[in-house]
Structure formats: structure tokens, C-alpha cells
Amino acid sequence: xxxxxxxxxxxxxxxxxxxxxxxxxxxxxxxxxxxxxxxxxxxxxxxxxxxxxxxxxxxxxxxxxxxxxxxxxxxxxxxxxxxxxxxxxxxxxxxxxxxxxxxxxxxxxxxxxxxxxxxxxxxxxxxxxxxxxxxxxxxxxxxxxxxxxxxxxxxxxxxxxxxxxxxxxxxxxxxxxxxxxxxxxxxxxxxxxxxxxxxxxxxxxxxxxxxxxxxxxxxxxxxxxxxxxxxxxxxxxxxxxxxxxxxxxxxxxxxxxxxxxxxxxxxxxxxxxxxxxxxxxxxxxxxxxxxxxxxxxxxxxxxxxxxxxxxxxxxxxxxxxxxxxxx
Amino acid sequence: xxxxxxxxxxxxxxxxxxxxxxxxxxxxxxxxxxxxxxxxxxxxxxxxxxxxxxxxxxxxxxxxxxxxxxxxxxxxxxxxxxxxxxxxxxxxxxxxxxxxxxxxxxxxxxxxxxxxxxxxxxxxxxxxxxxxxxxxxxxxxxxxxxxxxxxxxxxxxxxxxxxxxxxxxxxxxxxxxxxxxxxxxxxxxxxxxxxxxxxxxxxxxxxxxxxxxxxxxxxxxxxxxxxxxxxxxxxxxxxxxxxxxxxxxxxxxxxxxxxxxxxxxxxxxxxx
Numbered sequence: 001x002x003x004x005x006x007x008x009x010x011x012x013x014x015x016x017x018x019x020x021x022x023x024x025x026x027x028x029x030x031x032x033x034x035x036x037x038x039x040x041x042x043x044x045x046x047x048x049x050x051x052x053x054x055x056x057x058x059x060x061x062x063x064x065x066x067x068x069x070x071x072x073x074x075x076x077x078x079x080x081x082x083x084x085x086x087x088x089x090x091x092x093x094x095x096x097x098x099x100x101x102x103x104x105x106x107x108x109x110x111x112x113x114x115x116x117x118x119x120x121x122x123x124x125x126x127x128x129x130x131x132x133x134x135x136x137x138x139x140x141x142x143x144x145x146x147x148x149x150x151x152x153x154x155x156x157x158x159x160x161x162x163x164x165x166x167x168x169x170x171x172x173x174x175x176x177x178x179x180x181x182x183x184x185x186x187x188x189x190x191x192x193x194x195x196x197x198x199x200x201x202x203x204x205x206x207x208x209x210x211x212x213x214x215x216x217x218x219x220x221x222x223x224x225x226x227x228x229x230x231x232x233x234x235x236x237x238x239x240x241x242x243x244x245x246x247x248x249x250x251x252x253x254x255x256x257x258x259x260x261x262x263x264x265x266x267x268x269x270x271x272x273x274x275x276x277x278x279x280x281x282x283x284x285x286x287x288x289x290x291x292x293x294x295x296x297x298x299x300x301x302x303x304x305x306x307x308x309x310x311x312x313x314x315x316x317x318x319x320x321x322x323x324x325x326x327x
Numbered sequence: 328x329x330x331x332x333x334x335x336x337x338x339x340x341x342x343x344x345x346x347x348x349x350x351x352x353x354x355x356x357x358x359x360x361x362x363x364x365x366x367x368x369x370x371x372x373x374x375x376x377x378x379x380x381x382x383x384x385x386x387x388x389x390x391x392x393x394x395x396x397x398x399x400x401x402x403x404x405x406x407x408x409x410x411x412x413x414x415x416x417x418x419x420x421x422x423x424x425x426x427x428x429x430x431x432x433x434x435x436x437x438x439x440x441x442x443x444x445x446x447x448x449x450x451x452x453x454x455x456x457x458x459x460x461x462x463x464x465x466x467x468x469x470x471x472x473x474x475x476x477x478x479x480x481x482x483x484x485x486x487x488x489x490x491x492x493x494x495x496x497x498x499x500x501x502x503x504x505x506x507x508x509x510x511x512x513x514x515x516x517x518x519x520x521x522x523x524x525x526x527x528x529x530x531x532x533x534x535x536x537x538x539x540x541x542x543x544x545x546x547x548x549x550x551x552x553x554x555x556x557x558x559x560x561x562x563x564x565x566x567x568x569x570x571x572x573x574x575x576x577x578x579x580x581x582x583x584x585x586x587x588x589x590x591x592x593x594x595x596x597x598x599x
Binding site: 117205206207208209210211212213214215216217218221225226229230 | 402404407409430431433434437438440442444445446447456457460461505508509512
């Protein structure tokens, strides 16, 4: 008897146990099928997205061809459309945003995971995660009413006086422009970087920290040389997410970027981003060519995001290989 | 003569005479009235112990008896745990370990942990880590790394793959790598916290063998669950129970004629 209870026998004739097993087995299949459907749906949505964007932008594609990507002319009245200023604005503002938010976010994450007492860390991270949930239009308002006036008066003139020899800091200070957009994006993505980096820093085994400390490393040396490199993948993952959000951010950017389709190396100049122009012109597009060009811009943004993420991932892979084999 | 630096020693034997030539009159580590608290819980009770130079000292006792905690206090690794407190004194060559600069202390008193914990870097970079912290570079660095890997009896196995990831090594090799890493900064004392508990018997034997070889230049304190290991390699053995040091003596005395009933019960396996 004890043997029978220890080893459940499926061929046992008891009808109750058999129907239970059957239920379990079919339950497995149901679960398998359902989750498979959900997983496939994700891929299907992506494919559908590309197909629809591609189909609906056919008119613009046939009219401009590849020149759409390299042309910087955007004139709905004349029917001339080029994506370059928008690609430039998107990439430029995202780069500015990452340049500011990555050091800031990583620094804050290191403080929260390594230095702050756990209770303080938990309280702060709660606030930081709240920030990630604030709607982007609120950030846009913050940009218009706080950031832009500040930039216009003390900050941009100061930068122009101090670093005016660089093309980055030349030109009139309007307040709105690439710098404002980059800053507001930085503020928006920094909670993601902090929250995710902190988690991966906390996940570093304490043995790693102790190994460095036991060799006479200071707390800072142990953190910077051992803990952060160990958590590298998680930290970079957080930057990816930040980048994806920065590339696609629409509302806050369109409120502060100045909405002028031009290419300028100055941070003070107005610009435009892909997401911003699609949002602001789509409802007003009167000609089919105009809306078709806007949809093609959407397609461009889609591929831009994929390419940039792919490149970043390649970069990670290469440093990963180097990290383990180099002297 | 020995009793001056080894107060608890009762018997002395012939095999000690040659190593005692090298010993100074001062113990390498002198621990007096050491108490240790995790918050309000007292983990160590009034421990006093002299650890002689150039010997292997084993600390044995059941789980949770405080022997690992004691080991961590010796190079102040307990400070990485929040809310701990220590009273009493630990002297390294007569200098207070608790008052010393902590980085200096840890370079003089190195530590090897229970689980092999190499950094996710190359074999070379692992061993070089402590040296680089000390500012060693170039040819000097390469020589020091080679010397340490040889001392850890790992050189023949890794000399052609110094630039491969340490994670490619086996568990036993990783642990010897961690020993090499600790030896690289030339510590006077090496603390080992159950260094072979995660390893198979062959890897364990290799580690024990290399510890023997280290005795000439280094004082070794090893915490072990494995009483055979203590009997095999240790010159002196201390028995811990419930946060107290029950008995400390020559290994032969502890294992053959222990003075305390608790020690005998533990050695003979009557409790654990």
C-alpha cells in the first residue's frame, strides 16, 4: 500500500483519479495553446504594423523613392516631402537626452543600491517609479512653463557666452529647440534608468562585492570596478528602454522642440522630430500625398528604432566578448 | 618556552621545533575578549585566542556556532553587514586591527570565501585585481600574477589560458584562482571560510596540499565543517560552540585527548 501512494500510477482504474488526470492533461494543452496564441499575436501585430504602414505610404514611396530619406524639404503646399530634418531631430534629441540621463540615472541607481540605507532607498524608488507614470503631456507643460523660460533667460545665454566657440552653442536663444526637447526627454527617461539599473545592481551577488573588499578595495572601488561591470547588462538594458522611449516620445517633444523642419547643429535651434510631426500634421493633412508621406515617416521611425536598438545590442555583444577575454 | 606565546598549549611535540624557530615571541593574531553582535543578538561571547605565525589554524564547530563570524571579524568583513557591533581587541603583530585603515588591514589579512567568487573577467585580471589596486603595473604585474598563480598550484593548468574568462575554469580551479587572487597582494595572514565545502574530494586535496606549501610565508586560519580536513592539515584547532570558544589546542590534542567534554562529543559525532 505505501508503495502505491508514493508512486502515482496513471493506469489505476479508479475513475475519479483518471478524470482528474485527463483534466490536468487537457488543461496543459489549453494553457499551451492560449499562451502560444498570445505570443503569436505579438509577432502578428508587428507584422501587421509594418504591412499597413508600407501599404498606406505607397503614394509617397512611388513619388519620392529613396530620396525621401535624404531630402530635407518639407512643403505640404508644394507637395514636396523629405524625412531628413525629422530623422535628424529625433536622433539628435534622443542623443542629448541619453547624454544627460545615463550618468544621472546610473549615479542615482548606485546611490540607491550601494550607499543609501534600504529604507531610504525603498522610499525614494517609490517616488521615482511614480515619475515614470506621469503622462507625457504633463512633462510637456513642465517644459513650456518652467524649462523653456529658464533656458531662454539665464541658461542658453550663459552657455553661449561660455562655450560659444562650439557650433553646438551658437545662435539666438529662443528657449524652445533641441536642448529643451533633449532635457525634457532626459527628465522623462531618467526614472526608467534609475529603477532598472538599481534592480540589476541589487541583484549582484554579495560574494562579488566581498571579493573586492577583501582585497583591500574601497567601497567606491568595489562598486565601480566590480559591482557595476557585473550589472552591466541590466544597466544597458535600462538605457535601451530609455532610448526607445526617447525616440518615440511625441507629446512632450512637440510642445518644446519648436516644430521647425530644419537641420541645425546648434542646440538652441528649433527642430522637429518624426513622432512630433506625425502627431501635429496628421489631422490637418489635406492631400493624400501629405498623409502618405506622414505614414512613411512612421515607417521610417519604426525602422530607425529597430536599427538603433540593433546597433546598440551589437555594441553590447562586442564589449561582452572583449570583457571576458581581454588581458 | 612555547607557553609564552601559546598560552593554551599543554603539550609540545618534536615536529613543532623546526617551525617554532621561525616564530616570533608575539602571536601573529592576538584576539582578546572579543564580543560580536548582530543587532541585539550576541553571536560571539568573550573570545580570547592567540594564533601563531606560519601555522595552519583550523576552526571547527557545528553550523551557526560563530566560527565564520569570528573569521570575518579578523579582517573586518563583518562591516559589510549592517547593524553589527564588535567589542574587544584584535591585534595583528601587536597593531589593533579594529583601529587600522580597513583597506590596509584587508591587504595584510586576506580572505577566501566558501563559494568560489571569481570576477567575470579573465584569469589574469582576476589575479591582478588586488595588485592593480595597489598601483602595480607592467612587467612587475605580470611577474606577480605568475608567482601567485604558481603559489596557488594552478599555473600548469592555466598558463596557456590566462586571458580566458575565469568562468571557464572548473569549480576547484576557480577556488584556487581565488586563493591566487588573495595571495597576489602578499598577505601575512590568509583566512579561508570553508574553502572546499563546494568542491569534490580531488579538488579538496589539491587545496589542502597548496595550503601546506603556503605555511612558510603565510599564517593560515581556516574554518571547516570537515573534521577530517582539520585533522589532516591544521597545526592548531579551535572548537566553537554557541558563539563560545570551547577549546583551543594543538590539533593532535583536540582530536586525541580533548580536555572538554563538549569537544569530545563533537569530535566523536555525538552531536552536530
